[in-house]
Every structure is written in structure tokens, then in C-alpha cells.
Amino acid sequence: MFTGIIETSGTIQQIAREGGNVHFTLNSAITHELKIDQSVAHNGVCLTVVAINNNSYTVTAIQETLDKTNLGQWKEGDIVNLERAMKLGDRLDGHIVQGHVDQTGVCKSVEEANGSWYFTFEYDTNANNITIEKGSVTVNGVSLTVVNSKDGEFSVAIIPYTYEHTNFKHIQPGSIVNLEFDVVGKYVARLHNLRK
Structure with missing residues (x-):
């Protein structure tokens, strides 16, 4: 669950295809606070952190996500809006956002x-x-x-x-x-x- 209040941005460093999946590696100021298996909204798309390496982390998008979102058009160097999932008990400054792009x-x-x-x-x-x-x-x-x-x-x-x-x-x-x-x-x- 997210609020739609963007924390920071990230820069796409690398895009790698593996079968029907695409791995996006990003650089961000919040990378040091992330954990493997954590959900992060990327331009509103909830993606799971699968790897962390220094200031970079990697998330994976499946084909259904690529079909319903603009992720398939992302290029290396693009700037992406980032928001981590809300904590229980936090203020809801935006509105209830699922991270599931329609x-x-x-x-x-x-x-x-x-x-x-x-x-x-x-x-x-x-x-x-x-x-x-x-x-x-x-x-x-x-x-x-x-x-x-x-x-x-x-x-x-x-x-x-x-x-x-x-x-x-x-x-x-x-x-x-x-x-x-x-x-x-x-x-x-x-x-x-x-x-x-």
C-alpha cells in the first residue's frame, strides 16, 4: 500500500531482458535503506527489490506488468518516481494507492x-x-x-x-x-x- 507522495527519484542504470521478464537496475539515494523482497513503487508500479549492490538495486517486471504500464518504454538514464510502502500508523498524506497500474x-x-x-x-x-x-x-x-x-x-x-x-x-x-x-x-x- 502506498500514498502517492513521492519520496525521491531514481535513475535507470541498466535494463536486462530474461525471457519474458525485464530486470531494471536503478541508482537512488534511498538504496542503502532498501531490503531484498521489499516493495517499492516505480512511477506508481509496485515492484519487488531482488538485488542490491552499493547504491544500486534491481527490480523485475513480468510481461503482464510490461503490457499494462509504460515500463516497456523505459530507457537507461530515465528518471523514475520512487515511493516505499507506507508504514502502519503513518499519516496518509495522499490517498490509498495500491501500486497496481490500471x-x-x-x-x-x-x-x-x-x-x-x-x-x-x-x-x-x-x-x-x-x-x-x-x-x-x-x-x-x-x-x-x-x-x-x-x-x-x-x-x-x-x-x-x-x-x-x-x-x-x-x-x-x-x-x-x-x-x-x-x-x-x-x-x-x-x-x-x-x-x-
Whole structure:
């Protein structure tokens, strides 16, 4: 379980394929605090630490994860948002994030707004995911509040702190991002579709 409050970022050092799996080795300031078998959200994707070597650690993604996320497009040198799992009893500063990406979305536009930014994303509605005005959504692991919710599209407002401390500064029109929709909203949407 995660909160969507990004702790730090990591840099992809190496990508190695092994059958249908891909091993990603990253360098991060929190590597010395990690343990083997620990869950860490990478751009919102929960991955397990399988190896640690000095300031670098390795996680493995299976084919299903590669199919549902933007991990298959990662390149060496890319910057990734990182969050360790929350501790029981910690404050929940963002919202409940499972680390299970629902689908990807595409950045439609980035608009500067007097020191902040509005990012608009499009997504395929065939997966029956929804957003609501002022509801929560996770973009590349970042817990955000939805503005301008539409069918298959939503915007988020990014403050300077988030822009500087996450990989939002690298997102531009055409960028593919990981989306995890609000867990309560997913249950409501599922119930609604079952009653049709």
C-alpha cells in the first residue's frame, strides 16, 4: 500500500531482458535503506527489490506488468518516481494507492499557469475507469486531485514543488504515463456496470 507522495527519484542504470521478464537496475539515494523482497513503487508500479549492490538495486517486471504500464518504454538514464510502502500508523498524506497500474494514458497538453502547470491526460475508456471532479488519481505514482474531469480525459494542477521533485518536469505532450484510478471509484464503476 502506498500514498502517492513521492519520496525521491531514481535513475535507470541498466535494463536486462530474461525471457519474458525485464530486470531494471536503478541508482537512488534511498538504496542503502532498501531490503531484498521489499516493495517499492516505480512511477506508481509496485515492484519487488531482488538485488542490491552499493547504491544500486534491481527490480523485475513480468510481461503482464510490461503490457499494462509504460515500463516497456523505459530507457537507461530515465528518471523514475520512487515511493516505499507506507508504514502502519503513518499519516496518509495522499490517498490509498495500491501500486497496481490500471492502464496508461497520454499527455495531451501542458499549460503554464502563473507559476504552476495544468497537465491534461487522455485515456482509453474501454477499461471502464473513471475520474470525478476533485477526486483522486495517480499519475506515474503521484497522488493528485482531478480537475476538469471528462469522459476519457482529465487534468491535474502541478505545483512547483511537485514539478521539481518528480518526473513531471519531463512529461510533455505525447508522453505515456501510468494511471491508477481511485480504488473506491473502481468499485463503484464495477457495481454500476454489473447493474446495467
